[in-house]
Amino acid sequence: MDDPPVSVREGGMIKDGYNEKLDELKKLSLHGKDWIAELQQQERERTGIKSLKVGYNSVFGYYIEVTKANLSQVPPDYIRKQTTANGERFYTPALKEKEMMILSADEKKMALEFELFNEINSLIAARSKELQATAAALGELDVVATLAEVAVNNRYVRPEVNGSCSILIRDGRHPVVERSLTGFVPNDTHMDCEENQFLLITGPNMAGKSTYMRQTALIVIMAQIGSFVPASYASVGLVDRIFTRVGAFDDLASGQSTFMIEMVELANILNNATPKSLVLLDEIGRGTSTYDGYSIAKAVVEFIHNKDRVGVRSLFATHYHQLTALEGALRRMKNYHIAVKEEGNDLVFLRKIVPGATDRSYGIHVARLAGVPLKVTQRAREILKDVEDGSAIGRGKDSSRYTQLMLFGSEDAKESPVVEELKSLNVDAMTPLEALNALAALKKKAAGR
Ligand SMILES: Nc1ncnc2c1ncn2[C@@H]1O[C@H](COP(=O)(O)OP(=O)(O)O)[C@@H](O)[C@H]1O
Ligand SMILES: [Mg+2]
Structure with a gap:
């Protein structure tokens, strides 16, 4: 592909070989310019004037310039054209002739080129309908061929699309x-309009909640546009619209606060989602204070679950793990979480979505993973404990009713005898020496374990 000229007035939009006459004119002007480029060298040799220059300006055309000091060496066939501050400008009959040829060729070339250009334009305009139809067909072919290529390269499968309410995906990616x-x-993914209409997804930051929700929506869209999908099996009950509220990025430049935007988008979803829609709400309420956010999130869960008395198919990711307590009260809601494994103070992401709720958000673990100093995360743990003990949305009294997070061993480990003994010490009643002895004994015990 050739680059098009910057502007039509500069010329250069007609390809070589399209029009013989134009090619000839191009050659003529190019040839003339080559001749002039060589002229400077020839004239320097002929006259012995090393500073001799051949130049061009739009008023006087082409000229040979000789400085004052060298005027005595000017040969007799030079014709004076113009005097400048530093010397004289000349021409020769041969230079004049070439100049005429170049200028007229240039002029003719431009005119012809523009004429051809207009001619082509009207040819195209006359067939615009066919051309547009061809372009559209090629575009469609491109889409279909690309989807096919992507499907083959990435092991997609052909989904089933039906009028049911369920979305069943196996091994979705x-x-x-x-x-x-x-x-x-x-x-x-297993969604329907019965018990699995509203999936509440919890799990620590970085667990994969957003990815999971988006992949579900993408598979639905791909299925409905006729593409194969990244899964081992998929059956999609038609969706009329997909509504999403995702991410909490600051958009201060546009003059609206993040939270305002979040709420504007939320309002649109709540007002327009139908029982045939699919709604994705990712961390709703994150943009405001904890209590506000939690209250809004909870009210939204209830509203969508009950909308039009039948509810809307929804995926709802939240860091308010307290919302999982709604599962009993809302018939069509199911708790899911993305499994993590706790190893000591570390967190291992398993990326697997499993039924049931988390009862912790693991924010502090994630902070630790990210390299926040131990001093800060330890202090955060203390503060969290205080807050939860005295807070209405702290860990609910009834959280034990709900499935515990898949933790492998660490949670039910028995308290160490060292800790038990430590707790039983009455420090106030001890002398410093007794305290020191007790400490030494504890240390021994701890080391012996
Ligand atoms: N199913 C998955 N398999 C492997 N990696 C994943 C998977 N889902 C998410 N991830 C990784 O985890 C990162 C965080 O995922 P994200 O969905 O943003 O988490 P969350 O929304 O829970 O904070 C992603 O950028 C991706 O690198
Ligand atoms: Mg997320």
Whole structure:
């Protein structure tokens, strides 16, 4: 492909070989310019004037310039044209002739080129309908062929699309995220309009909640546009619209606060989602204070679950793990969480979505993972404990009713005898020496374990 000229007035929009006459004119002007470029060298040799220059300006045309000091060496066939501050400008009959040829060729070339250009334009305009139809057909072919190529390269399957209410996906993947990392963990999705209409997804930051929700929506969209989908099986009950409220990025430049935007988008979703829609709400209420946010999130869960008395198929990711307590009260809601494994103070992300709720948000673990100093995260743990003990939205009294997070061993480990003994010490009643002895004994015990 050739680059088009910057502007039509500069010329250069007609390709060589399209029009013989134009090609000839181009050659003529090019040839003339070459001749002039060589002239400077020739004239320097002929006259012995080393500073001799051949130049061009739009008023006087081409000229040979000789400085004052060298005027005595000017040959007799030079004709004076113009006097400048530093010397004289001349021309020769041969230079004049070439100049005429170049200028007229240039002029003719431009005129012809523009004429041809207009001619082509009207040819195109006359067939615009056919051309547009061809372009549209090619565009469609491109889309279909690309989807086919992507499907083959990435092991997609042909989904079933039907009029039911259920969305069943086995081993679903996120088509983009899976390309950017190795070891993407596939996940299932089971939604319907009965008990699995509203999936509340909890799990620590970075667990994969957003990815999971988006992959579900993407698979639905891909299925409905006729594409194969990244899964091992998918059956999609038609969706009329997909509504999303995702992410909490600051958009101060546009003059609206993050939270305002969040609420504007939320309002649109709540007002317009139908029982045939699919709604994705990612961390709603995050943009405001904890209590506000929690209250809004909870009210939204209830509203969508009950909308039009039948509810809307929804995926709802939240860091307010207290919302999982709604599962009993809302018939069509199910708790899910993304499994993590706690190893000591570390957190291992398993990326697997499993039924049931988390009862912790693991924010402090994640902070630790990210390298926040131990002093800060330890202090945060203390503060968290205080807050939860005295807070209405702290860990609910009834959280034990709900499925505990999949923790492997660490949670039910028995308290160490060292700690038990430590707790039983009455420090106030001890002398410093007794305290020191007790400490030494405890240390021995701890080391012996
Ligand atoms: N199924 C998965 N398999 C492997 N990696 C994943 C998976 N889902 C998410 N991730 C990784 O985890 C990161 C965080 O995921 P994200 O969905 O943003 O988490 P969350 O919304 O829970 O904070 C992603 O950028 C991706 O690298
Ligand atoms: Mg997220």
